Amino acid sequence: RxxxxxxxxxxxxxxxxxxxxxxxxLLHEAEAWLEGWEETRTALQTRVDTAQRAAALAEQLAERREPAQQRLRAARMRDQLAQDTDRAVDRVRTAQDETLRAKQHWLELKEQRLNGIAAELAAHLTDGEPCAVCGATEHPDPARKVAGHVDREAEEHALTAYQRADERCAEDERRLAVVREALAAATAEAGDSPTEQLAREAAELEEQYAQARSAAAELHAAQERLRQAGQxxxxxxxxxxxxxxxxxxxxxxxxxxxxxxxxxxxxxxxxxGALDSVAARAAQLERRTALLTDAADTARVAEDTAQRLKDADARLADAAFRAGFETPQAAAAAVLDNAAHRELQHRLDAW
Structure with a gap:
């Protein structure tokens, strides 16, 4: 055991x-990890701070993006409206020229008709009938129609053409006013900066915004990594x-x-003891115990034998005494040998 x-x-x-x-x-690993903790924490915190600054910058840039894009759209609209204005001015000038020519044509026809109206009236004169203009009944030299005579229909046709040209000119002038008003509004919003410059600035702003958003997107991961590192x-x-x-x-x-x-x-x-194991010592002791047990048994047998011999000697002495002998040795000396015993037996038998 x-x-x-x-x-x-x-x-x-x-x-x-x-x-x-x-x-x-485990301790070596923990110590090695803890030794670099400050450097690790600083690096992770720097990532978080950088991402937070990028997020703040992205918010600022986001506020500038729409105005910049709106200004760029206004600048492009301004440029387009400037071209539209030039074309509208050309159309107005053309319409004004056409209106002026139509008016001049109508006035010329009107003057020609006024000049030829006497011929028209003379065509209806009758001798003896009063003149519708002067009332005379005699018409010695009535006016006569000449080549290129302008009648009422031609004059009215020229007037209609002039009125239509004037209406078109007025419509073109109205459109020009609308375009100029839109151009003024677009110019007020876009300013005087060239569209190329505004486009370049808007593109740079978009690039900065994209970079800031990309960096800001690392904020959650950086915060989570810092939290995990802290744990x-x-x-x-x-x-x-x-x-x-x-x-x-x-x-x-x-x-x-x-x-x-x-x-x-x-x-x-x-x-x-001197043995290799307790089992060997136990075996040795068991053997010794067996020997001692055998010796004890032998001693007990010897003791019992001695006691029985002693008892036998006592009984022998008692028997010898009762037989009349003083000692057992005397009784033994009196004991016949075999030959004497046979002879005595024969004598007894014979007797």
Whole structure:
């Protein structure tokens, strides 16, 4: 049992040594990790700070994006409206020229008709009938139609053409006013900056915004990584503390095991003697015990035999005394040998 307990102690001691080595590895790993904690934390915090700044910048740029795009759209509209204005001005000028020509044509026809209206009236004169203009009844030299005579229909047709041209000119002028108003509004919104410059600035703003958003997208991951690192830091600290506690606990446990082991080894040394094991010593003692038991049995048999001899001697002495002999030796001396005994038997038989 002592040897079994000693084996258990050795196994337990070996287990403590394995735990010691495992804790030593764990402690070394924890110390190595904790040694770089500040650098790791600083790097992770820098990532978080950078992402936060990028997020703030992205918000600022987002507020500028729409105005910049709107200004760029206004500038492009301004340029388009400027071209439309030029075309509208050309159309108005053309319409004004056409209106002026139509008006001049109408006035010319009107003047020609006024000049030729006497011929028209003379065509209806009759001798003896009063003139519708002067009332005279005699018409010695009435006016006559000449080549290119303009009648009322031609004049009215020219007037209609002039009025239509004037309406078209007025419509073109109205459209020009609308375009100029839109151009003024677009210019007020876009300013005087060239469209190419505004487009370049808007593109740069979009690029900055995209970069800021991309950097800001790392914020959650950076915060999560910092949180996980903080948890790992706490776990490593706890592991180091637990390792120290276990190490201190093993010191006392190891000392108790060593004391018990020393006591058992001393006990086993005494129990084994010069032999290799307690089992061999036990076998030796069992053999000695068997020999002693045999010796004791032999002694008891000898003692019993001696007692029986003593009892037999007493009975023999008593028998010899009753037979009239003083001692058993005297009785034995009187005992006949075989030959004498046979002779005595023959005499008795003969008698």
């Amino acid at each position: 002592a040897e079994r307990r000693l084996a258990e102690l050795l196994d337990e001691r070996a287990g403590l040594d394995r735990q010691e080595r495992a804790d030593a590895d 790992e830091h706490e776990r490593r600290l706890a592991a180091r503390q637990e390792t120290a506690v276990r190490t201190a606990s093993r010191v006392g446990h190891r000392e108790r095991l060593d004391r018990e082991r020393a006591a058992l080894e001393e006990e086993l040394d005494r129990a084994r």
